[in-house]
Amino acid sequence: MIKRITALLLTLVLLLGLTAAVGASALDCTGDMCPLSSSYIGNARTYKFHYSSCRYVGQMNEGNKVYFESRDEAIDAGYVPCKVCRP
Numbered sequence: 001m002i003k004r005i006t007a008l009l010l011t012l013v014l015l016l017g018l019t020a021a022v023g024a025s026a027l028d029c030t031g032d033m034c035p036l037s038s039s040y041i042g043n044a045r046t047y048k049f050h051y052s053s054c055r056y057v058g059q060m061n062e063g064n065k066v067y068f069e070s071r072d073e074a075i076d077a078g079y080v081p082c083k084v085c086r087p
Contacts, residue, residue, distance in 0.1 A: 038067035040087055042079045049074040054085035 041057050042049035044064045049071075050057050057065075068074040071087055081087050 038069055040068040040071060040074050042066040042068060042074055042077070047079050048082050049079040049087060050082040051085045051087045054082055054087075056082060056084060 039052065040049050041052055041054075041060070042065070043056075043060050044066050045061075048056075049066075049068060066077075066079075068077070068079075071081075074087075075081075
């Protein structure tokens with residue numbers, strides 16, 4: 001329940017464009033769990049990574065999401081690109 005509320009709050013912050021006003025530390029973002037600075041989202045179960053706008057990101061379980069700042073970072077972690085969004 002807390003993860004879902006946190007995800008909803010992060011989505012709201014992103015939609016409202018308040019990321020500059022609210023620092024990442026205030027949202028308890030650490031390492032690969034910080035969506036504020038991530039361009040790519042990986043799935044820890046399938047080891048595929050996607051653009052944040054990919055339709056499959058919305059179908060992912062929040063607990064399986066892994067955030068990457070670069071394509072190379074995702075590939076170095078052993079993730080493969082999605083064949084739909086082709087990141």
